[in-house]
Amino acid sequence: MSVITVENISKQYIIDHQRGKGVNTLRDVVAENFRQWFGRGKQVESGLTREEFWALRDVSFTIEQGDRVGIVGHNGAGKSTLLKILSKIIEPTTGSVRIRGRVASLLEVGTGFHPELTGRENIYLNGSLLGMTRSEIRKHFDEIVAFAGVEKFLDTPVKRYSSGMYVRLGFAIAAHLDPEIMIVDEVLAVGDAEFQKKSLGKMRDVSTSGRTILFVSHNLTAVQALCNKTLFFEKGRLVEQGETNQVIQSYLSKVSKTRLARQWDTPEEAPGNDLVRIRRIELIPEYPDNTTHIDVRTPMRVRFEFWNMMERANLNLSLHLNSLTGECIFNVGTQSLPYGKGLIAGECLIPGYFLNDGSYTISVMVVKDTVTPLFQLEEGLTFDVEDYREGVAWYGKWPGYVRPQFRFEMEALEEVPAK
Structure with a gap:
């Protein structure tokens, strides 16, 4: 059933876009209201443009x-x-x-x-x-x-x-x-x-x-x-x-599309709110052996910049690296420190021989007083890690999200004499 x-x-x-300085004076307000009430639905040159946005379209x-x-x-x-x-x-x-x-x-x-x-x-x-x-x-x-x-x-x-x-x-x-x-x-x-x-x-x-x-x-x-x-x-x-x-x-x-950098030139166009706005997020790979793609050996730096609009606040960054299926691989944060108004940057190093091959996203959150999230840039970056193997004859899928090179050794404790 x-x-x-x-x-x-x-x-x-319907999204309204204001051109230029917009309505600033009492005369402008009166004129704008007059146009809205007596304009009979016509588009009037008043510095205001209207855009249609369809959030859903023909869904069954x-x-x-x-x-x-x-x-x-x-x-x-x-x-x-x-x-x-x-x-x-x-x-x-x-x-x-x-x-x-x-x-x-x-x-x-x-x-x-x-x-x-x-x-x-x-x-x-x-x-x-x-x-x-x-x-x-x-x-x-x-x-x-x-x-x-x-x-x-x-x-x-x-x-x-x-x-x-x-x-x-x-x-x-x-x-x-x-x-x-x-x-x-x-x-x-x-x-x-x-x-x-x-x-x-x-x-x-x-x-x-x-x-x-x-x-x-x-x-x-x-x-x-x-x-x-x-x-x-x-x-x-x-x-x-x-x-x-x-x-x-x-x-x-x-x-699964790679996007290693995003930037907004002014606070007005940047994502965020009245407290913080994002300027730039970038993944900077340190390619080994003249390669031009990220593989399991590649160290990477995540650099994040944001505008702080508050006079004084204790702020820290929280970085989430997620699989493409949404599982959090790790979450790491900076120390909470006092900052005034201005541009603030943070940088995190992801070492080589840490991530397994696969697709990942990076989200960054600006946090106040270590407990209050101010703004989160979800899926700010997306990137793929390619496979690389040396001295291994098996080429099946390597299990897991991480692929560290921990020290792991073998030794013979006792040898049996050959007959």
Whole structure:
């Protein structure tokens, strides 16, 4: 039985671009308002241009009861927009969606929470929003608290919770209050490894009881472990759907593209926010033996530059090197030091004979006071490491993500005389 039917949905946004100095004076404001009210929809030369952006375009699919469906694609591919439409947070511009059953959505940290209410009160609030009676919520209350691990903070306002506590409680509520359809975005990445493993197990258990799961994640290993079907989105379009392993292989073949440097010349055009903005991220290989490609022998330096907009702050960088399937190979951070306004740089050395051959991405996060992420540049760089072997006659796939040359020796402890 189909529980979700999506027919030719599209979602359009209108992006306003201001040319030149824009509207600065009271006279400009009055004139601009006059044009908007009396211009009868005509495009008027006022320094304001409008651009159509289609976050989704002509998307159609059906999901059967009990399916565990992964949704993969680059940032900006339309995955989160789709989930918001399915969760009835936004309406599609065109097309239709039919859903049979109660939907529980966990789309971002703190979804559905009131920050002034305690964890206990938010459990009842979320349950009510899902259409549960007070007795039904009470029946699952102890399981929710135990799963989330927030017993000590149950009567604390959730505005004092860490992002990890938010996610644990939000997921526990969504998973235990018996929704027919459960929609989970990338938020599980906030939790620790133990919580992620427990959450994937819970979603698998939920699906065996006939309930349906939609799961968006950049961690393709988690998608493969959980989902029996997968949808692959690219630039707002559904380009492939089907059995998970097949779709993920197709996705990986399209996204493995080397990008060793990115730069933004001014803070206005750079990614970031009012606190920090990214200037440059670059991978600098030190090629051995006049080679022109990265292989397992190649040492590399990751250089990262950003503008700090704050007068004074203790800042550090956190670098994540991930496999192309989203698994973190390592996370390393700088020392937290006080900095004023200006351009700040950091550099990390990845030695040769460390990474195995394969495809990798690098993300860098700017952190304040060692605990508060200010901005993360996800998948800032993508690169491939080629194989290289010397003195080895075996040419099968070398297992593992790392390939270090640790000291590992053999010796004969006793020789048996030849007969």
